[in-house]
Structures are given as structure tokens and as C-alpha cells.
Amino acid sequence: MFTCFFILNHHHNEIPLSCLKKQILNLLDASQIAHFIASTTGVYVSTISRLHSKERSEPQKSVGGHPSKLSPANVCHAMHLISTHKAENAVQITKALTNIIKH
Known part of the structure; x- marks a missing residue:
């Protein structure tokens, strides 16, 4: 069947x-x-x-150079901020992530 x-x-x-x-x-x-x-x-x-x-x-493979300054969780949160219109530009995302990282 x-x-x-x-x-x-x-x-x-x-x-x-x-x-x-x-x-x-x-x-x-x-x-x-x-x-x-x-x-x-x-x-x-x-x-x-x-x-x-x-x-x-699967994790992304490094292409060389220096390590990423953002963790995968921070990148995910930044994408969430953009998709929910809580942040419209890099400055707003940087401020939001800085507040999270400091606390």
C-alpha cells in the first residue's frame, strides 16, 4: 500500500x-x-x-583567515531581529547583540 x-x-x-x-x-x-x-x-x-x-x-567549513567574531547563535539572533523587523540596519543589530553579550 x-x-x-x-x-x-x-x-x-x-x-x-x-x-x-x-x-x-x-x-x-x-x-x-x-x-x-x-x-x-x-x-x-x-x-x-x-x-x-x-x-x-552540518557546520560550515572555515575558508581560512580569522575566526568569526559572531557565534552561530548570535548570527541566528541577528537574522531573527531582521526578519521580525526589530532591527533595520547593522548599527541596530550591533547594539542588540552587544547588550546580549555583555549580560
């Missing part, structure tokens, strides 16, 4: 889960941002973020 799971996106379309997952992962691999993928697929940004964390969680 063949079982096919479907997901109901916020456009109220039923899409085979395996097809949608493959499409989202392909877009992520092409360096597309979650908001673009959400508008293209109709899947919520939070779902795309969870899929990215689960399927593409």
Missing part, C-alpha cells in the same frame, strides 16, 4: 510533502532566503526554518 502525505500550505493547496520538501531544500541550497521560499511555496517561514535546521544542520 502506498501512502502519500500532503501538506496544506497557507494558500490552502494540498501538495505532496516529499515534493514540497525537495523543492524547499533545492531553494535553500540555491541560497534563497526563507521569506522568498515562503512566498514561492506557500509554506510558513517557521516551517522552512525547521526543515533547514533538521536537514541542513
